[in-house]
Amino acid sequence: MEPVNLKRLAQELKLSVATVSRALNNSSSTSPATKARVVAMASKLKYEPNPHASSLRRHTSKTIGVILPEVANPFFSLVVNGIEEVARDQNYHVLLYLTHDNYEREVAITRLLVGGRIDGVLMSVASASQDFTHLDLLRERNIPTVFFDRVYDGLHTAQVTTDNCDSSYAATGHLIDNGCRTIAHLAVSNSLYIGRARTRGYAAALHDNRIPFDDELVRYAQPSQRQDVAMIQGLLQRRPDIDGIFASVESLAMSSYEACQNLGLSIVTAIKIIAFSNLEIATFLSPPLTTITNQRTLWAKPPPGYCLTQSWKTRRFQPATAWN
Amino acid sequence: MEPVNLKRLAQELKLSVATVSRALNNSSSTSPATKARVVAMASKLKYEPNPHASSLRRHTSKTIGVILPEVANPFFSLVVNGIEEVARDQNYHVLLYLTHDNYEREVAITRLLVGGRIDGVLMSVASASQDFTHLDLLRERNIPTVFFDRVYDGLHTAQVTTDNCDSSYAATGHLIDNGCRTIAHLAVSNSLYIGRARTRGYAAALHDNRIPFDDELVRYAQPSQRQDVAMIQGLLQRRPDIDGIFASVESLAMSSYEACQNLGLSIVTAIKIIAFSNLEIATFLSPPLTTITNQRTLWAKPPPGYCLTQSWKTRRFQPATAWN
DNA sequence: TTGAAAGCGGTACCAG
DNA sequence: CTGGTACCGCTTTCAA
Numbered sequence: 196m197e198p199v200n201l202k203r204l205a206q207e208l209k210l211s212v213a214t215v216s217r218a219l220n221n222s223s224s225t226s227p228a229t230k231a232r233v234v235a236m237a238s239k240l241k242y243e244p245n246p247h248a249s250s251l252r253r254h255t256s257k258t259i260g261v262i263l264p265e266v267a268n269p270f271f272s273l274v275v276n277g278i279e280e281v282a283r284d285q286n287y288h289v290l291l292y293l294t295h296d297n298y299e300r301e302v303a304i305t306r307l308l309v310g311g312r313i314d315g316v317l318m319s320v321a322s323a324s325q326d327f328t329h330l331d332l333l334r335e336r337n338i339p340t341v342f343f344d345r346v347y348d349g350l351h352t353a354q355v356t357t358d359n360c361d362s363s364y365a366a367t368g369h370l371i372d373n374g375c376r377t378i379a380h381l382a383v384s385n386s387l388y389i390g391r392a393r394t395r396g397y398a399a400a401l402h403d404n405r406i407p408f409d410d411e412l413v414r415y416a417q418p419s420q421r422q423d424v425a426m427i428q429g430l431l432q433r434r435p436d437i438d439g440i441f442a443s444v445e446s447l448a449m450s451s452y453e454a455c456q457n458l459g460l461s462i463v464t465a466i467k468i469i470a471f472s473n474l475e476i477a478t479f480l481s482p483p484l485t486t487i488t489n490q491r492t493l494w495a496k497p498p499p500g501y502c503l504t505q506s507w508k509t510r511r512f513q514p515a516t517a518w519n
Numbered sequence: 520m521e522p523v524n525l526k527r528l529a530q531e532l533k534l535s536v537a538t539v540s541r542a543l544n545n546s547s548s549t550s551p552a553t554k555a556r557v558v559a560m561a562s563k564l565k566y567e568p569n570p571h572a573s574s575l576r577r578h579t580s581k582t583i584g585v586i587l588p589e590v591a592n593p594f595f596s597l598v599v600n601g602i603e604e605v606a607r608d609q610n611y612h613v614l615l616y617l618t619h620d621n622y623e624r625e626v627a628i629t630r631l632l633v634g635g636r637i638d639g640v641l642m643s644v645a646s647a648s649q650d651f652t653h654l655d656l657l658r659e660r661n662i663p664t665v666f667f668d669r670v671y672d673g674l675h676t677a678q679v680t681t682d683n684c685d686s687s688y689a690a691t692g693h694l695i696d697n698g699c700r701t702i703a704h705l706a707v708s709n710s711l712y713i714g715r716a717r718t719r720g721y722a723a724a725l726h727d728n729r730i731p732f733d734d735e736l737v738r739y740a741q742p743s744q745r746q747d748v749a750m751i752q753g754l755l756q757r758r759p760d761i762d763g764i765f766a767s768v769e770s771l772a773m774s775s776y777e778a779c780q781n782l783g784l785s786i787v788t789a790i791k792i793i794a795f796s797n798l799e800i801a802t803f804l805s806p807p808l809t810t811i812t813n814q815r816t817l818w819a820k821p822p823p824g825y826c827l828t829q830s831w832k833t834r835r836f837q838p839a840t841a842w843n
Numbered sequence: 844t845t846g847a848a849a850g851c852g853g854t855a856c857c858a859g
Numbered sequence: 860c861t862g863g864t865a866c867c868g869c870t871t872t873c874a875a
Contacts, residue, residue, distance in 0.1 A: 198868095200867095200868055200869085201868065201869065202868075202869095210845080210846090211845065211846045211847075212846090212868085212869075212870095213845075213846060213847075213848090213869095213870085213871080214844085214845055214846075216868095216869065216870060216871090217844095217845090217870090217871095220870085222870095222871095224844055224845085225844070225845090226844060226845090229844085229845090241633070241656065241659075243630060243631070243633045243634030243635075244634050244868085244869075245575070245634050245635045245636075245867085245868050245869070246571075246634055246635070246636045247570075247571040247572075247574040247575040247580065247635060247636070247867085247868080247869095248571075248575050248851090248867070248868035248869040248870085249868080249869055249870075250571040250851095250869095251569070251571040251572050251575055251850095251851050251852065251853090251867090251868085251869080251870095252850080252851050252868085252869050252870045252871085253851085253869085253870070254851075256571065258614075265600065266590060266596045266599050266600060266603075267593065267596040267597060267600055268596075269591065272590045272591040272592075272596050273591060275590050275615070275617075276589065276590060276591055276617065279590075279615060279616065279617045280617070283616070283617075283624070283628075288614055288631075288636075289614065289615050289616075290582075290612055290613065290614055290615075291599070291603060291613050291614075291615045292603065292607070292613075293599075293600065293603045293604070293607075300607070304607075306567060307567070307612075309565070309567050310567030310568050310569050310570055311567075311569045311570070311571065311852090312569075312570045312571070312612075332565065335565075522852095524851095524852055524853085525852065525853060526852075526853095534861080534862090535861070535862045535863075536852085536853080536854095536862090537854080537855080537861075537862060537863075537864090538860085538861055538862070540852095540853065540854060540855090541854090541855095541860095541861090544854085546854095546855095548860055548861085549860070549861085550860060550861090553860085553861085568852080568853070569851085569852050569853070571851085571852080571853090572851070572852035572853040572854085572867090573852080573853055573854075574853095574867095575851090575852085575853080575854095575866095575867045575868065575869090576852085576853055576854050576855085576866075576867050577853085577854070577867085578867075635868090
């Protein structure tokens, strides 16, 4: 079975491969007549160009690498949706890699990408990362890189991020306004900018309301959801005075729900919970979860060094059981 | 700036590219000494092979294409997680394409993949698809294809699917056991095997319980969530005797919640809902949603033509408000 | 407007 | 065990 490639088309049409190639790329200087013949034959034989040959020759692959911690998370799946959508519109392809917040994986994946496989990288750094030298490789090889959400501020590139500090300040303030005085902060790694910014907003809100910052109330995400639940239960048992929880990511809010349920603590009356989240169904949760939601995921092309800021807003749900 | 490729390594080491290539692929016949030198130099210069050159020559790309309707869906994100995981373990790469249940997109994507970009395809067919000729292209070009969940049974390949018919029978039976007599079935396209199987189970359960099958009670998913809600509201208004809903996909369950809320209908007392779903938080929904959940996502290598069946089970939640 | 040919970066065959 | 070389499929000069 003859493969369908340029040579085959050329033979079939008694033309040279060069002409066929030009005709298909509607480049300059090809007579309309031959162009039509070529296109007709291509579609007849269902010709599809071999992208590897083309990438090799052109030094561009029309492919972007997307590196994420995970995809089973409403925020990241929204992101993947957005990326895939504009990529497809621009005739780009998306290579997806998941780190599962594992540093070694992130390093290994980064290394894979510098061989010319992709034209650019979109990345949300693993929360377990402390050392970012692997990312410098991207710069050395001149691979355009955009960080989003979980940003690495060491590399001087475009970033897509949110006003984490302000939103956290607002969220914590919201709990305080509703009577909370001992507020636990469930954070992600503080080696990441996003984590530090959210914690900063939390601390600032406490400070401005003359509530002392208590180190014991700040806890970090564990490797697994099960451990998160255990950690939160432990915290709530040690500190029965806790009356509010500010979860900086959605999964920690879910774990808090579970911990409260296990301990027989009533959410809303005993403890109020607020979280960064994109859960569409937050309103149907029992009780409804108050969330800080980013309004939409933007995908623009900011000039290098430019930081695109998304705004988040606190979404208040009005079902009967809501406390706000 | 010199590019780091085999030629560069060869120059640096005063060896031929052939030798360097062999050393790096630890193929036979390379002296341990030179091999060590080559590897050392490669890591010193941070050499990464150009995958396009390799793919071009070898006619394999170590890349698989994954075509899904969407990723913002707990089941599919679980699937993507699984695929990426084993792909990475086997040193394979994952190209992700989303159809958004759009037939034209699915056709366009399929066409893109037959040019040698990928070694194989994993696919869950768009529910809007009625014509599957585009999939025959995959067979013509000898591209291994595995369908999962939404299966196309016209192409004779490996499939990963679930015992849809049995589960639907059980789900419908569950509603009947709990007193429902007029059960609406919210289905996906019936041009898909999965849709037909689920409807078959529904119909069988009705039959075995001497409940007449009513065509008006079977409704299909609309292009958008908003339209789903409108469709369900319309149905519930036209047929106030409906006391149960069997949603064959999760989003239809969510839309049903919304429709009931809009109409002021009490879920559980007025209408009971059951659905195929992988929502982790189903238990926290208000009221908790009864789900048919697939126990785990399997990724094995079934021989061609073999159909791997996953088992689903009905998960019963015990919170106070649950009706089951 | 078209064709011949070089070459992208590896791989694999064959000779030494 | 190593080097020379053809070639994978396509793009892009350069000449005709």
